[in-house]
Amino acid sequence: MVIKFLSCLSIFIIFLQCTLISAQQATPPAPPGPTNITAILEKAGQFTILIRLLKASQLADQIDTQLNNSNQGMTIFAPPDNAFSGLQSGTLNSLSDQQKVQLLQFHVLPTFLSMSQFQTVSNPVRTQAGDTGPGEFPLNVITSGNSQVNISTGVNNATVANAIYTDGQLAVYQVDNVLQPLALFGAPVPASAPSPVTSTPKKSPVADTPTSGNEPASPDASGAILLAINGLVATAGIVFLAGIWL
Template sequence: MTSSFQFFTFPLCILLILHSSTTSTTLSQPTATAPPPTGPTNITKILEKASQYTVLLRLFRMTQLGDQINTQLNNSDQGITLFAPTDNAFSALKPGLLNSLSDQQKVELVQFHVVPMFLSTSQFQTVSNPLRTQAGDTTPYTFPLNITTNGNQVNISTGVVNATVANSIYTDGSLAVYQVDTVLLPMRMFGPPAPAPVPVPAKKSKKTNAGDDSPAADDGRVSADVSSGVGLNQNLLGFIVGPAVIVMSCL
């Protein structure tokens, strides 16, 4: 009985071993996953996901610059860099400041936070100042933006305020979004007025013929005029006196 039981038990153990080996092999194979859906980059969705950017998003909608940035991102190879002020940064502004701006000024304010090229954190070390933004002009008293670094700290100066890049929110090689702790205020809108240009003194005109305008020439003309006038008066006197003498002699 014992030998018979062992005879049947041995094949059963082999079958169990083979079954467990097959099962473990099947479970160890990786399962295929569908790739995440890809689509055009959307700056609005990125800021919404990051939260604490409700004021900036409202300005994007009011000025329609959010749509313009998305179009530029998906139709240009240069990329975009956005310095995104948080809601706390906007709340630190003077009360009513944003409402006092015209529609054009609101557009320029948002554009001043957008650089029309991709800047990685390492590129801040070598960027050329002043940095051109979507607002355009970088001359003094307009829209200059200067970036300096101190170790890993990135500082931004507008001539009106100084800001610090607090965090990197998003980067994909085409779009870089950096959190800043201060709203970037451009010189053209919030800085002192540009000094009035210094008037250029008028240049004295050069005389073409010094002889014609010399005092001597003027004196000559006056003398000629006087002498001719004297001769005329003498002839007129002779014309009057002559007949008078004749009349007196007849009397």
């Protein structure tokens, strides 16, 4: 009797285990969590400065929202901490908040690009910071025969080291330099020199110069001389008449 009970109990336990296994197999796998760019970079390591900038500018939230609410792909070039350390001292502090956002957006392409797609991309490439026109934050992709991908900004160059993350919609590539856009780090255009101001030279006053005895007398002086001569003649005439009379 006991043996029969144990046999039935064993059969029941085996049946229960099979039922549980079947139920587990029928349950679909949980969908992957929403894309989180900072979590991707944190898992990769050595991107603390980039993560801090993405959070401070709220660009991380914008990237996550765009990826999780649209089918639009995205490619991100991620400089590690040693790339930021290679910048000239005070570079980041010299940028305004808006310029920091533009610098980060310059590292983001609004399309998904696999490593093989870099070979056929058309230059200049538009970034999230602007457009493809001069001064609008474009960059150029340069590939070589050994599948090496280089990025040219017009100020500096960077090499794509490896893929940190890719899922068909988002691609994150590590680059060895911070991409410096020409619009922020290019040499300033020298200001044109003001045209010289031409001033009319002032006429110097005519200095009174002494006249020599040989120079002709002025009209006023001639008149005075003539009056003096006439006076002498008249005086001489009076004296002559007086002498005759006496």
